[in-house]
Amino acid sequence: GQQVMQIPQYQHVQEGEDFTTYCNSSTTLSNIQWYKQRPGGHPVFLIQLVKSGEVKKQKRLTFQFGEAKKNSSLHITATQTTDVGTYFCAGLNMDSNYQLIWGAGTKLIIKP
Amino acid sequence: KAGVTQTPRYLIKTRGQQVTLSCSPISGHRSVSWYQQTPGQGLQFLFEYFSETQRNKGNFPGRFSGRQFSNSRSEMNVSTLELGDSALYLCASSLDGGPGFGNIQYFGAGTRLSVL
DSSP: OOOEEEEOSEEEEETTSOEEEEEEESSOOSEEEEEEEOTTSOOEEEEEEOSTTOEEEETTEEEEEOTTSSEEEEEESSOOGGGOEEEEEEEEEGGGTTEEEEOOOEEEEEEO | OOOOEEEOSEEEEOTTOOEEEEEEOOTTOOEEEEEEEOTTSOEEEEEEEETTEEEEEOSOOTTEEEEEOTTSOEEEEEOSOOGGGOEEEEEEEESTTOGGGTOOOEEOOOEEEEEO
16 A cells, blocks of 8 residues: 655764755655644644655755655754654545545754 | 643553543644554554544554544543553644644653553
8 A cells, every 4th residue: 555654763872963854655745734742742843745856945954755746855954952752754645535644754863 | 722632641550451541632633633652662553533533543452542632632441451562652732633644743641551
């Protein structure tokens, strides 16, 4: 079935370093959403990308949607302790009966 | 506007018992989705309800069931609990057509179920 592969599973960074997580779909997506889950919390919506090649920025966060609409990335510049958590992508494929397909998440860990 | 409310927040059950979890969506939201989250397993989709009808279903056994009421509140039931059912169960609500139509999902704080 349709899958959205998200890598890496974990990323350890020093505070101030950059962080990137990638999502790759086996099929073309209509759109992709990104969510953040803080430790002990619940997922919170960050952004939605719809157009091929779309790039959106939220302060230090940059989101990209690939030209073929099969991949997406989230890049955080100069990580801070408030960025700690797990980042999930969720892609929508109209062929999957209008069901969101979730990536497994990337956990951002700040090294002490 | 109140957020998504899930009750109870914590639950301890023993194997073989059944459990019912409740979710009250944001006012005006008609789509409610349920997810199971275990450490290292991400979010596993259980099912989605819209206007009292199950619209989508994930790959879970029939022991997992749900329903939605006319006021959009939803309940999830797990019968004959197994140890592996221990998890955080999250409910999410969406406007109108739901996540399958590109709508944002708003999650509740979840119900943490422990099966002993």
